Amino acid sequence: MTKQTDYEYSGLLATYWDLLRGDTSDWPDRRFFKTVVAESGQPVLDVGCGTGRLLLDFMIERVDIDGVDNSPEMLAICGEKAQKLGLHPTLFQRAMEALDLPRRYRTIVVPSSSFQLVTNPANARAAMKRFFSHLESNGKLVMPFMLLSSRENTEPVVTRETVYEGVRPEDGGLVRRSSRSTYDLVNQLEHTEDDYEVILNGEVIASEHYSRSPATRGYTQEQAVDSYRQAGFVDIQVTSGWTPNSATHADTLFCVSGTRP
Secondary structure, three states, rough: OOOOOOOOHHHHHHHHHHHHHHOOOOOHHHHHHHHHHHHOOOOOOEOOOOOOHHHHHHHHHHOEEEEEOOOOHHHHHHHHHHHHHHHOOOOOEHHHHHHOOOOOOOEEEEOHHHHHHHHHHHHHHHHHHHHHEEEEEEEEEEEEEEEOOOOOOOOOEEEEEEEEEEEOOOOOEEEEEEEEEEEEOOOEEEEEEEEEEEOOOOOOEEEEEEEEEEEOOOHHHHHHHHHHHHHOOOOEEEEOOOOOOEEEOOEEEEEEEEEOO
């Protein structure tokens, strides 16, 4: 079955998102964003919060944080996980470019390079303006960007194939994701196809196909900074990976922060 929705994460993709990611407790972006919040302040908005990987962790540490995502299925999973932890998060279902929330924030974070899922340039510009309008004066927006292809690659199109697997704890069923991505260097767009299978006792009991074209947009450091500048941000800084060090052109992962005057 081909899964088609007007939001990115649905069906088996959403259901087994956490399983196929595995243990994320030691991911370095957790420490990075906690430092950002400690310096910039609360309340915090987690944009693209998904199933609550960072949101719930922050709530346990009594951070005043809200979450927003465009997938009702991911938000439902987040809500179920929160209930088991005795937490009551404030969650909103919105697209980034249509953000219209009742609060203003000291810090907005967009983890996991989720901003790059907004592939339409007009929507990306609208999202940046929405982020700006949801910040308090001197509030900060922080987003990581991931290069989708190395600078050394001279081919116009780069293709990757990856297989991820995880075992369902409830019955030992195998969940397999076969992913194929094609990156168009000229247009800075990635196109993806994913096949999900659930295999129990040697039999495929569920399967779904996902095709996103385009799926993500690439940014150079200069393009990312310019998107901040056009939205009105000042004191724009680019750091290397999950460190406070200034980024170099060799970095494949960089974070950009900007302040609303």
